[in-house]
Amino acid sequence: MNDSHYCPHTAEEIREMLSVVGASSVEELFAPIPPELRAKTFNIPPGMSEFETFARMQAIAADNSAAMVNFIGGGYYDHIIPAVVDHLSGRAEFYTAYTPYQPECSQGTLQALFEYQTAICRLTGLDVSNASLYDGATACAEAAMMALRATGRNRVVVDGCVSPFSRQVLKTYLYNQDVEVVEITPLDGLLNRAALAAVLDERVAAVLVQNPNFFGCIEDLSPLAAQIHAAGALLVASVYPVSLGLIRSPGEMGADIAVGDGQSLGNPLSFGGPSFGFIAAKKAFIRNMPGRIVGETVDRNGKRGFVLTLQAREQHIKRHKATSNICSNQGLCALRGLIFLSAVGRDGLADLARLNRDKAEYAKARMALIPGVAVLQSAPAFNEFTLFLPGPAAPIVTEMLKQGIAAGVPLGDYYEDSANALVVTVTEKRTKKEIDRLADALQANI
Amino acid sequence: MELIYEKSVPGRRGVKLPASDVPVAAPLPEALLRAEPAGLAEVSELDLVRHFTNLSRRNFSLDTNFYPLGSCTMKYNAKVLENAAALFAPFHPMTALLPGGEEFCQGSLGMLYDLGQMLADITGMDEVTTQPLAGAHGELTGILLISAYHRAKGNRKKYVLVPDSSHGTNPASAAIAGYEVITVPTASYGDMDMELFRQAMNDEVAAVMMTCPNTLGLFNPHIKEISDIAHSFDALMYYDGANLNAIMGKVKPGDVGFDVVHVNLHKTFGTPHGGGGPGAGPVGVKKALIPFLPLPRIVMDDNGAFGLQTSRPGAIGRAANFYGNFGIMVRAYAYIIMLGREGLIRVSEHAVLNANYIKERLKPYFDLPYDQTCMHECVFSASRQLAHGVHAIDIAKFLIDRGYHPPTVYFPLIVKEAIMIEPTETESKAAMDAFIEVMIEAARTAGSDPQALLDAPLTMPVSRLDETKAAREQNVCCLV
Ligand SMILES: Cc1ncc(COP(=O)(O)O)c(C=O)c1O
Numbered sequence: 073m074n075d076s077h078y079c080p081h082t083a084e085e086i087r088e089m090l091s092v093v094g095a096s097s098v099e100e101l102f103a104p105i106p107p108e109l110r111a112k113t114f115n116i117p118p119g120m121s122e123f124e125t126f127a128r129m130q131a132i133a134a135d136n137s138a139a140m141v142n143f144i145g146g147g148y149y150d151h152i153i154p155a156v157v158d159h160l161s162g163r164a165e166f167y168t169a170y171t172p173y174q175p176e177c178s179q180g181t182l183q184a185l186f187e188y189q190t191a192i193c194r195l196t197g198l199d200v201s202n203a204s205l206y207d208g209a210t211a212c213a214e215a216a217m218m219a220l221r222a223t224g225r226n227r228v229v230v231d232g233c234v235s236p237f238s239r240q241v242l243k244t245y246l247y248n249q250d251v252e253v254v255e256i257t258p259l260d261g262l263l264n265r266a267a268l269a270a271v272l273d274e275r276v277a278a279v280l281v282q283n284p285n286f287f288g289c290i291e292d293l294s295p296l297a298a299q300i301h302a303a304g305a306l307l308v309a310s311v312y313p314v315s316l317g318l319i320r321s322p323g324e325m326g327a328d329i330a331v332g333d334g335q336s337l338g339n340p341l342s343f344g345g346p347s348f349g350f351i352a353a354k355k356a357f358i359r360n361m362p363g364r365i366v367g368e369t370v371d372r373n374g375k376r377g378f379v380l381t382l383q384a385r386e387q388h389i390k391r392h393k394a395t396s397n398i399c400s401n402q403g404l405c406a407l408r409g410l411i412f413l414s415a416v417g418r419d420g421l422a423d424l425a426r427l428n429r430d431k432a433e434y435a436k437a438r439m440a441l442i443p444g445v446a447v448l449q450s451a452p453a454f455n456e457f458t459l460f461l462p463g464p465a466a467p468i469v470t471e472m473l474k475q476g477i478a479a480g481v482p483l484g485d486y487y488e489d490s491a492n493a494l495v496v497t498v499t500e501k502r503t504k505k506e507i508d509r510l511a512d513a514l515q516a517n518i
Numbered sequence: 519m520e521l522i523y524e525k526s527v528p529g530r531r532g533v534k535l536p537a538s539d540v541p542v543a544a545p546l547p548e549a550l551l552r553a554e555p556a557g558l559a560e561v562s563e564l565d566l567v568r569h570f571t572n573l574s575r576r577n578f579s580l581d582t583n584f585y586p587l588g589s590c591t592m593k594y595n596a597k598v599l600e601n602a603a604a605l606f607a608p609f610h611p612m613t614a615l616l617p618g619g620e621e622f623c624q625g626s627l628g629m630l631y632d633l634g635q636m637l638a639d640i641t642g643m644d645e646v647t648t649q650p651l652a653g654a655h656g657e658l659t660g661i662l663l664i665s666a667y668h669r670a671k672g673n674r675k676k677y678v679l680v681p682d683s684s685h686g687t688n689p690a691s692a693a694i695a696g697y698e699v700i701t702v703p704t705a706s707y708g709d710m711d712m713e714l715f716r717q718a719m720n721d722e723v724a725a726v727m728m729t730c731p732n733t734l735g736l737f738n739p740h741i742k743e744i745s746d747i748a749h750s751f752d753a754l755m756y757y758d759g760a761n762l763n764a765i766m767g768k769v770k771p772g773d774v775g776f777d778v779v780h781v782n783l784h785k786t787f788g789t790p791h792g793g794g795g796p797g798a799g800p801v802g803v804k805k806a807l808i809p810f811l812p813l814p815r816i817v818m819d820d821n822g823a824f825g826l827q828t829s830r831p832g833a834i835g836r837a838a839n840f841y842g843n844f845g846i847m848v849r850a851y852a853y854i855i856m857l858g859r860e861g862l863i864r865v866s867e868h869a870v871l872n873a874n875y876i877k878e879r880l881k882p883y884f885d886l887p888y889d890q891t892c893m894h895e896c897v898f899s900a901s902r903q904l905a906h907g908v909h910a911i912d913i914a915k916f917l918i919d920r921g922y923h924p925p926t927v928y929f930p931l932i933v934k935e936a937i938m939i940e941p942t943e944t945e946s947k948a949a950m951d952a953f954i955e956v957m958i959e960a961a962r963t964a965g966s967d968p969q970a971l972l973d974a975p976l977t978m979p980v981s982r983l984d985e986t987k988a989a990r991e992q993n994v995c996c997l998v
Contacts, residue, residue, distance in 0.1 A: 079868045080946045089875045104737040114767040119858025133605040135625030144612040164581035165574035171794040176978040180577035181793040190996040194557040206651040209839040244835030248696030292549045343626045344611030344840025346796035367988035377980035381988040387686035392699040397690035400652040403794030414559040415532040422555040433543035470618030504539040
């Protein structure tokens, strides 16, 4: 009997194979490892059955609090996921395949990624997209590096209203490069345009902004784009894809590169991953794009087909001169994004975006009625907005967690002099009743 | 097959959204509004289901075909791992970063902590960060950790050394981390040339990046000597863990002198490859590098409660948004506890047995440039077939017609017409025997009817595709 997990050989088969190999034992095959280097300890616990494993995982999951009503975002959003997303992306022909290096037997993945690239281009209003990056934060860093290459300059300006996580990842990526990152301190939850004008010069490769930004504010980037282009720099906009059902696209606003996190498009919260990063750009920058790109072509009979293209940019060919080190990306999550966008559809995404904004506006108005609470009014919002509480937000959030409400993200950890500020997120999944409960609980706790 | 956009009918929808229970908000200012909805698909749910189901049928995959893609460790992905990952779908990552929020995420944080401990044991490291999102992302994180180490010591370092057999991500990651790359050639014995390595080493070398067993599937017997030499220059040893599947329980990278490792959970630890990710590339380090690990860092207090450390001077910052590709960690964790100590050892033993079996059986038919006992994979060359005008790529296409996903071809770059075969431990002898017969048939056909290989594949939805046209026209987005 052989009940060893997923190693199918019987003792007899092992004997047969060893005789072909000319070894007397499997252990003999490890002879190339010098004996003095062999592992002396190996402390992994003994294995268990599939049933016991699953029970253990259930117990671990049960150690989290599942009953939380989420009014938190910060880059990850609690949206609906149509059932088709799980079922179709859960087809093993998709999820157990590798990167489509052999196009003839990978047309399923390749065509899906081509359709994904199309969806991203249409959503962002830009010309070209790759087949996915790791996440929204690393996509910001990749976009900055892309702009550095495209312009030959060595400075990146980043708006302080960009997610603090994205800004940290950007700095980490550029940690050891000959590049200066200049951060602009926010003004009333918006990009300080005077401060930007003061630093915008011939050294600047890119200006990175986020729209809607970390405070939830939406900005018109169009005047900014003109100013940035006049200085010979590129405008990189990090965007929240669901908001693009409603908000003017980065392409229409004049951005050269758009990036973002695709979690909100059909990928579960899953404690922070996996999701995917997307990147789209004007066609002129295609050769500076990082990562995989799928292109349309024809076969020997003139039939349409798809291949990985412009591979001469990539690490497996260019090695240290590649546009990026990325290899495995987040293909299956991008597929989920495509299925989500195709299920929701053209008008559906617009409706979904509107629904998010309606709920958030209702919540905003409701919160504004709480004595002592003020709402940041400097710009319109999408589905997130900033509140100013009469005292520090942190203890109130802690208290409300105990009542099963994740009330929002206190800004004190991320911005100076912001201890009283709280960013509240309201997606289409939150009911009026839940919003009212949030307001009542907030009022009771301040 | 038509594109989903070619199946669109204006006004058609696939999903009904929740009805609104709040008033309609005042519209946004004109300047912020999208002129027209994005041109997404407009299809019914059934159209959508047929479209993607039929697309999926145009793929080879592990569940449908033997997939001996060298360096990629295409082992069976146990179904229970998918079920386990789904258990964690509802948990928001920001919860743990809220003040007092860790208490509500003890399951997830504890799992990450335990996974880090187990990976540290398997690799011989002292602490692991689960943040990096793929192998290459682990490399970048790891080399940045090494640069932080040197900075803290005031070392002036400029170079990273890689063997010429290394994966392309190694030099690419080193370059992004700010280093110049020195490439060391491989000797006839199949490992980095020791003499040339000694010559290349100098005080300005920050790190030596090695894959061990290397991409030829060979364990480097000089590895300890190499790390001793590197350390004598205060250069650190980086371990590309792509090939860890060969050595679990047999040898630990940390014991042979490596200071930093990344592991590909999507290779060794049975998580699916997803048609190009998501994977995960946790990074393990020796004690001296712990202060530089990225944030947030998962910690356990004296009472056994788990938390997040979110600031620490010296840390390299943040490698990704949150705590890594969490759903992949869940799968890998379940895989490790299910297989356990004996199971993981058996994985490596059978992976090595299977690779050696295929190597021995195919040796008479294909050139084997480095003829030694291999670890988990073996690398042939199609140079013999080239005499008939048949390239490695033609053999690959022939295999497709026979229902096999081809091995990796043209990598490692140092082997002419490389055919890199990694069966993994989950394949049966019968499956390998059938593959071997088809490989032998390919070798024979190369001699008797080379045109048959040049014409392949004939059974797929498309024949060979014009890559030059794709690169020239750059049609990467549907225009209809
Ligand atoms: C030897 C080796 N190193 C590194 C990598 C990169 O890993 P990933 O694709 O997860 O970034 C790979 C995988 O392709 C590999 O085979």
